[in-house]
Amino acid sequence: MEVIISRLIIITIIMMLATGLLANPIIITTPVFSQEEGSSVSIAPGAADPNNDLSFDPPQINVPTGSIVSWTNADSIQHTVTSDEQGLFDAGPISPGDTFENVFDSAGEFGYHCAIHPFMTGVVMVG
Numbered sequence: 001m002e003v004i005i006s007r008l009i010i011i012t013i014i015m016m017l018a019t020g021l022l023a024n025p026i027i028i029t030t031p032v033f034s035q036e037e038g039s040s041v042s043i044a045p046g047a048a049d050p051n052n053d054l055s056f057d058p059p060q061i062n063v064p065t066g067s068i069v070s071w072t073n074a075d076s077i078q079h080t081v082t083s084d085e086q087g088l089f090d091a092g093p094i095s096p097g098d099t100f101e102n103v104f105d106s107a108g109e110f111g112y113h114c115a116i117h118p119f120m121t122g123v124v125m126v127g
């Protein structure tokens, strides 16, 4: 009988530890998701259509200084993310499904476009 009771105590302790380990990641992930919210832009399907107002969706993004902004090409052809001010950033051709990231270390207004389809424009507001 004593053996069974001591085994039950050990099992209970193990289960309490396991529950604690499983619960922790759930608590940690919540702030990470809210931090990254609003820092990604989609290159929309049909982005090469000059009448598409949402080629870069959203066309304007506002982020705090030091943010990483990512562009994911959800279209079926290549596009670039190229700064209007020459040399600031340039993804080169982004293939369908690929992502480009850029860190914005200083405050300001950073316009960009697609070098292949110059009518595709967007802006990153930093600060």
Ligand SMILES: [Cu+2]
Pocket (backbone or CB within 6 Å): 047, 048, 078, 079, 080, 114, 115, 116, 117, 120
């Ligand atoms: Cu393009």
